[in-house]
Amino acid sequence: MSHRIPPAPADGVLGVQTGPAPNTGAAWVATAAGARRIAHAGQERFDRIKQSRAYPAAAVDACRIALDLPADARPSLVACVDTGQAAPLPPYVDTVPQLRVEHALCHAAAAYYCSPFDEAAILVVDGHRREQGATPSSHSVWIGWNGRIEPVMRSASCGIGALYEAVTVAIGFGAHETGKTMGLAPYGDDAAAPDLGGRLDGLAVDYGARCDADGVRLFGLSPLAGATDDESLAARATLARAAQRECERAMLHLARAVREMTGMRRLCLAGEVSLNGRANDLVWRDAGFDAVFAGPAGADCGTSLGAALWGYHGVQGVPFRPGPVSPYGGRPYSDADVDAALAALPDRARYRDTRGTIDELAERTAALLAAGQCVALHAGRAEMGPRALGNRSLLMSPAHADARDRMNLRVKRREAFRPFAPCVPVEDAARYFELDTPSPYMLRICAVRPQWRARIAAITHVDGTARPQTVSPQDNPHLHRLLRAFERVAGIPVLLNTSFNVAGEPLVETPADALRGFARNDIDALWIGDRLLEKR
Numbered sequence: 001m002s003h004r005i006p007p008a009p010a011d012g013v014l015g016v017q018t019g020p021a022p023n024t025g026a027a028w029v030a031t032a033a034g035a036r037r038i039a040h041a042g043q044e045r046f047d048r049i050k051q052s053r054a055y056p057a058a059a060v061d062a063c064r065i066a067l068d069l070p071a072d073a074r075p076s077l078v079a080c081v082d083t084g085q086a087a088p089l090p091p092y093v094d095t096v097p098q099l100r101v102e103h104a105l106c107h108a109a110a111a112y113y114c115s116p117f118d119e120a121a122i123l124v125v126d127g128h129r130r131e132q133g134a135t136p137s138s139h140s141v142w143i144g145w146n147g148r149i150e151p152v153m154r155s156a157s158c159g160i161g162a163l164y165e166a167v168t169v170a171i172g173f174g175a176h177e178t179g180k181t182m183g184l185a186p187y188g189d190d191a192a193a194p195d196l197g198g199r200l201d202g203l204a205v206d207y208g209a210r211c212d213a214d215g216v217r218l219f220g221l222s223p224l225a226g227a228t229d230d231e232s233l234a235a236r237a238t239l240a241r242a243a244q245r246e247c248e249r250a251m252l253h254l255a256r257a258v259r260e261m262t263g264m265r266r267l268c269l270a271g272e273v274s275l276n277g278r279a280n281d282l283v284w285r286d287a288g289f290d291a292v293f294a295g296p297a298g299a300d301c302g303t304s305l306g307a308a309l310w311g312y313h314g315v316q317g318v319p320f321r322p323g324p325v326s327p328y329g330g331r332p333y334s335d336a337d338v339d340a341a342l343a344a345l346p347d348r349a350r351y352r353d354t355r356g357t358i359d360e361l362a363e364r365t366a367a368l369l370a371a372g373q374c375v376a377l378h379a380g381r382a383e384m385g386p387r388a389l390g391n392r393s394l395l396m397s398p399a400h401a402d403a404r405d406r407m408n409l410r411v412k413r414r415e416a417f418r419p420f421a422p423c424v425p426v427e428d429a430a431r432y433f434e435l436d437t438p439s440p441y442m443l444r445i446c447a448v449r450p451q452w453r454a455r456i457a458a459i460t461h462v463d464g465t466a467r468p469q470t471v472s473p474q475d476n477p478h479l480h481r482l483l484r485a486f487e488r489v490a491g492i493p494v495l496l497n498t499s500f501n502v503a504g505e506p507l508v509e510t511p512a513d514a515l516r517g518f519a520r521n522d523i524d525a526l527w528i529g530d531r532l533l534e535k536r
Helices: 057-066 103-112 160-172 178-187 231-260 275-286 300-315 335-343 356-369 403-411 426-432 477-490 511-520
Strands: 013-017 027-032 035-042 077-081 098-101 117-125 139-145 148-155 199-201 202-204 266-270 290-293 352-356 377-378 393-395 421-425 469-472 495-499 525-528 533-536
Touching: 013 057, 013 300, 027 057, 027 300, 035 300, 035 469, 077 300, 098 300, 098 426, 103 117, 103 266, 103 300, 139 231, 148 300, 160 178, 160 231, 160 525, 199 231, 202 231, 202 477, 231 266, 231 403, 266 275, 275 290, 275 403, 300 356, 335 511, 335 525, 352 393, 356 377, 356 477, 356 533, 377 477, 377 511, 393 403, 403 495, 421 426, 426 469, 469 477, 477 495, 511 525
Parallel strands: 013 077, 077 098, 117 266, 266 290, 377 525, 421 469
Antiparallel strands: 013 027, 027 035, 117 139, 139 148, 199 202, 352 533, 377 393, 393 495, 421 495, 525 533
């Protein structure tokens, strides 16, 4: 990748993960009015197949629309994520230069080029090594400086991500359902948890004696898949606890080793393991860096974003100016789009339809939430990455004791042990949570302050922690106003916030998706565009 292609900022760079690996998607980075603009979309949001492997045609088109480019727009470069497998290519490769970007570099670029740092160490910690292309790695270290990214080391060992996936499979979940393992772990017995320790020696981390490198087979322990009784659930939770304990140990060890090797004072985290909020919080607090950043698209669904950013800055040489990046990179939908979707909704008489300003709808929505209702929110552009950050969210009051069970069992239709995250105004976060910096992407799990745990019980996990999203009026004005409106009626500016989908489905994308999800599920109201729909 040493060749350089003359910049063509007006057309920008298209990044694609084209399959057949899962999480296909697209990102488009372009220059408009002298500023960088970013669009990002996952194909699953459009074909409605979770972790879709389809060619991301709809995602590419959504990115073009998000940047307000014409229908015949062509990028100056197509940067393809290298999956190591034959893959369909964009239809305009005959006229547009293309390059393949290694998997780990895509992760590194997605973190560094979305960070507020000009200079930083970059730690990429991934899951299994399948479908990573010609240069697979369990973890890698990079240096970002002055807009460039340089490799420091790569390890092809059996890493902590593979161990965590192997435990996830042994427990009975899918290999990509590591979030369930993280949620189950606090229910486990730490004293009874088996020792899953690997070899930790500087940047050499190896769990080859514990599991296979593909993260599907755990050595020396019997699988617990399929067990549903209380005793078996306890055993699964204890195994999950062992994996979580080892993940925290490995991530803190790696971060400290990176600091010692590079001498950098700032760190970017990326890769599948960067979604582990407990490990992230330890790194933030104890690894010795002045500042740490983990971006909204650190998992494999963000590799297309990293490919596009590498092509834009690393290959075309467009100068990198560190600064805040909005996580809302999807295409916009207008009030007319909402009206058209609503016109096709059956049995419209079932719904009370109120139009209003943001402040008017925030006040009415806050009253519904304070009364214990479940409200869906579809607003603006969709979020990058796997977390719902207020634009495709399901919301409830955290003060109602049954909110967690209702959301898990009746709305989301998933396991009862799964925790929920809170959202809170950034200026109030430290009052309710032991959080020393903003957490806008919901990537740190920290303690809920003891005096508030009973008051916001629905978002307080069994171990007294939560994974907050801090909300600023600049990043998300409608959610920030809703939190303030809720504070006026309920006394606390904290809401339970989870993704607007049910088990096995991707997040909703379009107004039609939102209306369909609202109509078919146990959701009381939907704030969409300039309307609030309530079931009669």
